[in-house]
Every structure is written in C-alpha cells, then in structure tokens.
Amino acid sequence: MNEKKLVELTGKHTQIIIELGEYAEILHWGKKIEGELERCRSVIHRPVPQGRLDKDVAMTLMPELGRGLFSSPGLEGHRDGLDWAPVFVITDVVQSSAGHLLIKSEDKRAGLKLSTELMLDEYDVIKTRQTLKNIKAGKYYLNRLANTLPLPARTKELMTYYGRWVKEFQTQRQPLLQGGYQQENRRGRTSHEHYPAFVAGTEDFSENHGEVWGFHFAWSGNHRMRADVKVDGRRYMQAEVIYFPGEIALEQGESHTTPWLYASYNASGLNGMSQQFHSHVRNSVISPDYKEKVRPVHLNTWEGIYFDHDPEYIMSMASQAAELGVERFIIDDGWFKGRDDDYAALGDWFLDERKYPNGLEPVIEHVNNLGMEFGLWFEPEMINKDSDMYREHPEWLLAVDGYNQPEGRHQYVVDLMNDDAFNFLYERLDYFLGKYNIGYIKWDMNREIVQPGHEGRASGVKQTERFYDLVDLLRTKYPQVSIESCASGGGRVDFEVLKRTDRFWPSDNNDALERQTIQRGMSYFFPPEVMGSHIGSSECHCTRRKHSIEFRGLMAMFGHMGIELDPVKEDETEKQNFAHYVELHKSIRSLLHSGVNWRLTTDDPAHQAQAVVAKDQSEAVVLIAQLAMPTNMTSGNLRIPGLDEKAQYRVSVLDKPAFFERIANTQPPWMEADNVLSGSWCGEIGLSIPVLDPETALLLKLERVD
Numbered sequence: 001m002n003e004k005k006l007v008e009l010t011g012k013h014t015q016i017i018i019e020l021g022e023y024a025e026i027l028h029w030g031k032k033i034e035g036e037l038e039r040c041r042s043v044i045h046r047p048v049p050q051g052r053l054d055k056d057v058a059m060t061l062m063p064e065l066g067r068g069l070f071s072s073p074g075l076e077g078h079r080d081g082l083d084w085a086p087v088f089v090i091t092d093v094v095q096s097s098a099g100h101l102l103i104k105s106e107d108k109r110a111g112l113k114l115s116t117e118l119m120l121d122e123y124d125v126i127k128t129r130q131t132l133k134n135i136k137a138g139k140y141y142l143n144r145l146a147n148t149l150p151l152p153a154r155t156k157e158l159m160t161y162y163g164r165w166v167k168e169f170q171t172q173r174q175p176l177l178q179g180g181y182q183q184e185n186r187r188g189r190t191s192h193e194h195y196p197a198f199v200a201g202t203e204d205f206s207e208n209h210g211e212v213w214g215f216h217f218a219w220s221g222n223h224r225m226r227a228d229v230k231v232d233g234r235r236y237m238q239a240e241v242i243y244f245p246g247e248i249a250l251e252q253g254e255s256h257t258t259p260w261l262y263a264s265y266n267a268s269g270l271n272g273m274s275q276q277f278h279s280h281v282r283n284s285v286i287s288p289d290y291k292e293k294v295r296p297v298h299l300n301t302w303e304g305i306y307f308d309h310d311p312e313y314i315m316s317m318a319s320q321a322a323e324l325g326v327e328r329f330i331i332d333d334g335w336f337k338g339r340d341d342d343y344a345a346l347g348d349w350f351l352d353e354r355k356y357p358n359g360l361e362p363v364i365e366h367v368n369n370l371g372m373e374f375g376l377w378f379e380p381e382m383i384n385k386d387s388d389m390y391r392e393h394p395e396w397l398l399a400v401d402g403y404n405q406p407e408g409r410h411q412y413v414v415d416l417m418n419d420d421a422f423n424f425l426y427e428r429l430d431y432f433l434g435k436y437n438i439g440y441i442k443w444d445m446n447r448e449i450v451q452p453g454h455e456g457r458a459s460g461v462k463q464t465e466r467f468y469d470l471v472d473l474l475r476t477k478y479p480q481v482s483i484e485s486c487a488s489g490g491g492r493v494d495f496e497v498l499k500r501t502d503r504f505w506p507s508d509n510n511d512a513l514e515r516q517t518i519q520r521g522m523s524y525f526f527p528p529e530v531m532g533s534h535i536g537s538s539e540c541h542c543t544r545r546k547h548s549i550e551f552r553g554l555m556a557m558f559g560h561m562g563i564e565l566d567p568v569k570e571d572e573t574e575k576q577n578f579a580h581y582v583e584l585h586k587s588i589r590s591l592l593h594s595g596v597n598w599r600l601t602t603d604d605p606a607h608q609a610q611a612v613v614a615k616d617q618s619e620a621v622v623l624i625a626q627l628a629m630p631t632n633m634t635s636g637n638l639r640i641p642g643l644d645e646k647a648q649y650r651v652s653v654l655d656k657p658a659f660f661e662r663i664a665n666t667q668p669p670w671m672e673a674d675n676v677l678s679g680s681w682c683g684e685i686g687l688s689i690p691v692l693d694p695e696t697a698l699l700l701k702l703e704r705v706d
C-alpha cells in the first residue's frame with residue numbers, strides 16, 4: 001500500500017483517525033471533530049529535529065526497532081537467532097463495519113504475517129489485539145507480542161492500581177514522566193497486586209474533569225503494562241502477556257493471538273470513562289443469557305461455619321436464610337472428601353460421606369423447597385499433596401521436575417495441559433452439575449503459580465487458556481449455571497474471565513469500611529452488579545473491626561448483595577435488621593444493576609459518596625458514607641450529577657444510622673420536609689450534608705415528579 005489513506009472509527013463521542021501507508025499510525029484518538037480530515041492531516045505531521053534519524057519515525061500500532069523507533073517494540077522473537085528484527089508492511093485493510101478495522105501486514109523476508117484488529121463500539125470503548133502467524137519453515141520463538149496505543153503529549157498523570165489479599169483495588173496517582181511507568185504481574189493469575197488496568201489523563205484529571213484514557217488488559221495470567229514518554233515528548237502505552245522462555249514457539253502455519261486490550265477516552269473525567277466501560281461490560285462482556293436475570297441475594301456459609309459441615313445444621317441455616325429474604329444459598333469449602341481444614345483434599349471432588357451420609361439431595365431439596373437456589377464451592381485447578389488425587393497422580397502437578405516449589409495455602413496447582421487431569425476435573429464438575437440441582441458455582445483459586453511447567457516446558461499461557469477452556473466447556477453444557485470468579489477474594493478479576501462468569505468476589509475482606517475503598521477502586525472498570533458484596537458479622541473476621549448493622553447493611557447495598565455469616569447464631573433484632581437490608585436492596589436492585597454510576601466528589605475527604613441514576617433519569621439512589629471524623633464541624637453540600645437538569649425530584653431518606661437524631665442539635669431541615677428540587681439544583685448546589693458519626697452512612701432516594 002503506497003498511497004497513505006485515512007481511516008476513521010467513530011463512537012458516540014470519540015473518534016480515532018488512523019493513517020495507513022506501509023504501517024498504521026493513530027493520528028487522533030479523542031473527541032469527535034468536524035472537518036475535512038484529508039485536507040487537514042498534513043498540519044499534524046511532525047518536524048524532524050537534528051541529532052537523530054533523518055526521517056520522522058511514526059509511533060505505530062506495532063512499534064518496530066527495524067524502522068528506527070527506539071521504544072519498547074511490539075514484537076520480539078526469532079527463528080533460531082534469525083528473523084529477529086521484522087519490519088511489517090501493510091498488505092490489506094478491511095473495514096467490515098463502521099467500528100471494526102482489520103489491518104493485515106507482512107514481512108516476507110522474516111516469514112511473518114501480522115493482523116491488527118481495532119474495534120470501537122457505540123459506548124466509546126476500543127478493543128484491540130494482534131495475531132502473529134509464522135509463514136516460513138522453522139519454528140518462530142515469540143518472546144513478546146504487545147498491544148500498543150499512543151497517548152497524546154498532553155497526558156501528564158496516571159492513576160494506577162496496587163493491592164494485596166484483603167486490600168484489593170487501591171488506586172494511586174503519579175506523574176507520567178520520562179522513564180515512564182511499568183507494572184509486571186508474574187503471579188500466574190490476574191492478581192491482587194497488579195490489577196491489569198490504569199488511567200492516563202491530562203493534568204489534575206478527576207472524577208468530573210480532565211481528559212482521560214483508561215486501559216484494561218483482559219487476561220487472567222501474567223502481564224506487563226507500561227506507559228512511557230519518549231525523548232521527543234510522544235507518549236504511548238503497551239499491554240502484553242509475559243511469556244516464559246520458549247513457551248510460544250510457532251511452527252510454520254501456526255499463529256498466536258494476544259488477549260484483547262480495552263481502552264476508552266472521555267473528555268470529562270473518570271466518571272464518564274467508567275460509565276463507558278460499564279455500558280460496554282453490560283452489553284458486550286457479561287453473557288447475554290445472564291444480563292437480564294435478577295441477581296439473587298446470597299447467603300454464603302464460609303464465615304458462618306468454615307469447614308465444620310453438618311447437613312442438619314446447614315439446613316437450619318438455610319431455613320433462617322430464607323426468612324431473611326435470601327434467594328440463593330451457597331455451601332462453601334469443606335463439603336468434599338477429607339476436607340476438614342485447608343491442609344488436605346483439594347482434588348478429591350467427591351462428596352464427603354462422613355459429613356453428608358445421606359448425600360447432598362436432602363440439603364438441596366430443603367434449600368429449593370424454601371424457594372432458594374443452591375450453589376456449591378469448587379477450587380478445580382488446585383491440589384493438596386495430602387489427597388487421593390495426588391497420591392494416585394503425582395504427575396498431575398503443574399511443576400518442573402526436580403524442583404520443590406513453595407506451597408501456598410498448603411496447596412499446589414493442577415497441570416491443566418495434562419489431558420487426563422483436565423478430563424478428570426471436567427468429569428467431576430459435570431457429575432455434580434448433572435446430578436444435583438446446582439444453580440451457581442463459586443469457582444475459587446487460592447494460590448499463585450510459581451513454576452507452570454508441563455513436561456518440563458514453561459506453560460503459563462496454556463495453563464490460563466486451559467482454565468478458560470474448562471469453564472467454557474461447563475458453561476456450554478450448563479448455560480443456566482451462574483459462576484462466580486473468586487481467587488482468595490479479588491485475585492482473578494478481569495474482562496476475559498467475566499465473559500465466562502457472572503460475578504466476582506472482590507475481596508475476602510467484609511469490613512464495611514475497607515469495602516468502600518475496594519469497591520470504589522473496582523468501580524472504575526466494573527458495574528456494581530458484578531461485585532459480590534456481603535454483610536459480614538458484626539466483628540469482621542479479617543480486621544477485627546466492629547460495625548453496626550446499619551453501616552454493614554448500607555455498605556453491602558451497592559453491589560450484588562449477600563450475607564456471609566451464620567444466621568442461626570444471630571439474635572432476633574439482628575435478624576430483623578438483615579431482613580430489612582435485604583428488602584431494601586431488593587427494592588432498589590433493578591436501578592442499582594442497570595443505572596448510571598457516579599462516584600460523587602465531596603468537600604471533605606472523610607466522606608465518600610456515590611449515586612446510581614436511572615438510565616431514563618426518572619430516579620436515583622445516593623449513598624453518603626462517612627469514613628472518618630470530618631475535618632470541620634459541618635461538611636458542605638453534596639452535589640448529585642447526572643439528573644435531568646430541567647426535571648423536578650422529590651428527595652427522601654431511605655435509611656439512616658441508629659443514633660442519627662441524637663448526634664446534632666438539629667440535622668439539616670431538608671431531611672424532614674417534603675423537598676422537591678430541580679436536577680440542576682442537585683447537580684450544581686446540592687444538599688447540605690448532615691452530621692454523621694465516623695463509619696456510618698445514609699441512603700437517599702430521588703424520584704422525578706411530573
């Protein structure tokens with residue numbers, strides 16, 4: 001292709017202009033612009049300063065050292081030491097629909113073909129991925145294959161993620177300087193530590209201001225993400241899978257495709273970006289079978305009974321749960337053969353007949369007769385050395401012979417490339433799903449992967465792909481079964497796993513205070529309905545912090561709600577309270593799980609607030625949480641964006657803390673009166689924030705009055 005031509009991808013508010021010649025370069029990715037692109041494009045062609053290569057070198061979708069682009073290349077590999085510096089030339093471009101572009105290129109000398117896909121949807125979310133094909137004799141060893149997107153020179157700051165077990169999705173800000181930012185995850189699952197996402201933006205970007213470009217790499221294994229500044233000021237980002245040495249080796253005719261990199265631009269800050277990602281997730285990631293289904297309120301047995309299973313007692317828990325309004329009852333870890341603690345039995349996916357002498361049927365029937373769905377916990381990819389599985393098949397361990405890898409939670413990983421092991425796991429899950437009326441699986445994964453070795457060779461990528469295959473096979477056979485992705489809490493949370501599951505367990509930490517930050521961090525890319533959010537016991541099992549039921553109830557409200565305790569042991573008052581919050585959740589659930597999410601900005605950092613506004617702007621719910629002691633005696637106004645500016649809304653209080661009236665001489669008068677306010681008043685001036693104690697919250701509703 002000698003003539004350079006322009007191609008345009010257009011979303012609702014976003015436009016991408018790509019110049020295609022020998023290679024593809026994004027000239028613009030931002031707000032939609034009007035005008036004659038063809039005539040204007042030369043005005044952004046760059047000067048060529050002295051002291052460097054004599055020609056301008058474009059920042060392409062596949063940066064190549066061979067063209068003289070001294071950035072991190074998009075591809076690194078070789079054929080027994082040769083063909084290591086390919087330079088691709090575009091051979092064909094197919095724009096199959098307004099939003100989908102396929103760019104085919106080739107390096108004949110190196111014997112490689114490359115396909116770059118780019119899609120921009122109506123919610124302004126881009127998906128891109130690369131496929132490399134070896135078209136020449138001799139194995140091509142791929143060391144790296146990255147997705148690259150340019151960032152404009154006005155991106156000055158990043159919001160990145162860090163975290164750990166029981167403290168996931170923490171965000172931090174940093175300037176984007178020369179030297180850039182890089183994160184590497186080598187833990188074998190998506191990880192708590194390096195959630196595969198970040199946001200780049202203009203200086204001081206915030207929830208409602210600044211231009212932002214958000215990125216999410218949809219892969220549940222090792223990855224590397226970077227944002228970098230070149231010496232000439234140009235910026236770019238990259239996302240790739242980390243390949244272990246030798247693991248991607250392409251025979252002639254074979255190809256390898258990267259995971260999808262998702263990206264979205266918004267001109268008015270993080271809320272807009274999140275709303276775009278949420279719409280994309282709701283319409284293109286979550287399975288269409290599940291999208292319209294009401295998400296039932298859970299009771300999960302884990303923190304109630306741990307490994308101590310007695311079917312009679314579990315049935316009494318179920319009876320209590322039903323009275324609280326619970327709709328799905330889940331038996332967590334501890335139900336299978338020999339599983340009395342976390343030292344043994346992973347792999348032995350047979351019912352423990354000591355604990356369940358009459359089988360699971362009586363429990364499931366009891367649960368179903370109470371009108372609830374039944375769910376069961378599995379951790380299919382894991383194996384304890386103290387298990388029949390290991391005793392019979394030590395070769396099923398994912399390991400490298402001759403090395404003793406460290407244990408994690410006393411367990412190891414099953415080699416899913418071993419067909420016998422894979423088939424055994426499929427057969428066991430198939431058995432349970434076929435025999436019992438199971439509507440839900442909690443799919444856990446509780447350790448990091450140290451040496452993913454299959455027959456001596458590195459197999460990190462394959463292990464992740466085989467995990468997807470296992471879920472997909474079961475999903476195809478049992479499409480009605482809903483699956484939760486859990487990995488010691490939020491260790492496997494990403495768009496690729498969400499394509500085959502319906503819900504995440506964001507954290508093992510049910511501390512209502514900590515959950516505020518965890519779920520807020522997760523909300524930048526995920527809508528509330530996929531966040532499992534449970535009311536835990538009054539003293540949190542992870543932090544030992546104590547919280548009132550009002551605070552716990554409201555903090556579990558803005559997700560997919562559940563209860564995580566033993567209801568039999570709770571007193572009557574507490575049970576009435578659980579029932580109240582379950583009922584409250586049900587009354588606003590359809591709005592919470594379909595509306596537009598706003599993280600609200602508050603005048604005092606002690607407060608954290610969020611709103612969900614109905615898509616037709618007819619109603620909204622608002623949660624104000626006071627996390628710490630406020631700085632001042634009063635805390636300013638809470639502004640609620642996203643309402644119809646011209647419409648009138650009646651404001652009412654749905655829930656408040658027990659001591660609310662007693663902690664101020666008077667609370668703001670609007671709380672008692674019948675207040676009707678315009679949408680623009682709510683957005684611009686807001687409502688005065690009442691006096692609240694630390695670790696308490698308030699729930700408001702706004703309804704349009706015609």
Ligand code: DGJ
Pocket residue numbers: 302332333377444446486487488489505507508
């Ligand atoms: C870790 C999960 O995050 C918990 O919720 C629970 O299912 C345990 N595993 C069970 O072993």
